[in-house]
Amino acid sequence: MEQYVRVIPYKLIEENEEINEVPKGVELIQAPQIWNKTKGKGIKVAVLDTGCDITHPDLKDRIIGGRNFTDDDRSNPDIFYDYNGHGTHVSGTIAATENHAGVIGVAPEAGLLIVKVLNKAGSGKYEWIIKGIHYAIEQQADIISMSLGGPADVPELHEAIQAAVEKNILVVCAAGNEGDGDDATNEFAYPGCYNEVVSVGAINLERGSSDFTNSHNQIDVVAPGEGILSTYLNGKYAKLSGTSMSAPHVSGALALIKTYANQQFERPLTEPELYAQLIRRTVPLGNSPKLEGNGQVYLTVPDHLAGIFDQNFKTMVANAL
Structure with a gap:
């Protein structure tokens, strides 16, 4: 029986026709506080997902290319449109452009390479994911963002990720939404639990741990993942919840850091x-x-990116939150 990868399960909270705000998740990781230093210009983020609404006013200027590896549109490699919504939402969190309307992403000047590896149903073959990773490597992506996962540890998938990391590409993955709120139990989803990836768990906008977030000893960081406002299909906006929404916050943060x-x-x-x-x-x-x-990712700790880490300062800020 052929195994499939799917979008990390997520929950649609609401849709909006019009909006004009900095999403609370973007604010929570302190991205606006360092936009005077960098907005991610020159960084290429490969988004391996369901594609993207390439005409969305907040995204069309950020898209620098793409490829379709799925069975949508008769497998035409040049059509990487999103019919699901998940990939468009993720893309907006990473790099929705600053246009004084709609929303703004964590790294609003980063470039988005749209790598469609999940079809309109949010499902994809491991073969598609692996080809997508190698395509991102060929396109010299700086960061690969994957809000997808499955229960199987597929060696070829692991090897593709290792190949990306060997090329100094940061691979960011959602941890998964099978959690039960109990850290005594482990919930594994691949590729999110591979040691080589940056595995991202979810918190809510009050900085509490999300009940659904997977727990295991490969979690690297957490970022906002509940009620996250971002771009959606047909030029709209939506609030979604899931570790799928947490991972792109970190992908955008790494674009700024790099x-x-x-x-x-x-x-x-x-x-x-x-x-x-x-x-x-x-x-x-x-x-x-x-x-x-x-x-939690918190970009103003320390207050300059090249500084030496100060544990006392970190503790002081944490206690103040």
């Missing part, structure tokens, strides 16, 4: 160095490491 850190160090940082820069920008929330890893 641009600024490379400037400060005056050289390209390696994947392990960029991962370390991310972990330095977290605050603990008091949950088990199996639920929150190193804590």
Whole structure:
């Protein structure tokens, strides 16, 4: 029986025709506080998902290319439109453009490479995912964002991710929504529990751990994942919940970190160095490491991206939250 990967299950809260605000999740990770330093310009984020509404006013200027690997549109590789909504929502959280209308993403000047590996039903073959990862490598993506998963540990998928990391590409994955709120139990979804990826769990907008977020010892960080406002189909906006919504916050954060850190160090940082820069920008929330890893992404800790990590400052900020 052929196995499939699916979008990490998510919940649609509401749709909106018009909106004009900075989403609360973007604010919670402190992205606006560093936009005077960087907005992610020059960074290419490959979004492996259900495609994208390429005509959405908040996204059309951010899309720099794409490819369809699914059976939608008779497998035409040049049509990577989203018929599901999931990929459009994820893309907006990463890089919705700053146009003084709609929403704005974490890294509003980053480029989006739309890699459609899930079809209109939100389902995809492992073969599609693996081809999508290799395509992102060929296109020299800086970051691969995957809000998808399945129960099977497929060696070829793992090898593709390892190949990306070897090329200094950061791979960010949703942890999964099979959690039960109990850190004594483990819930595994692949690729989110591979050691090589940045595995992202979910918190709510009050910084509480989401009941649905998977727990295991490979969780790296948490980010907002409940009631997240972003772009949606047909030029609309929607609030969705799930670790699918948490992962793109981190993908966008890494786009900001990479641009600024490379400037400060005056050289390209390696994947392990960029991962370390991310972990330095977290605050603990008091949950088990199996639920929150190193804590919530918080981009202003420390207040400059090239600084030496100060544990006392981190604790002080965490206590103030």
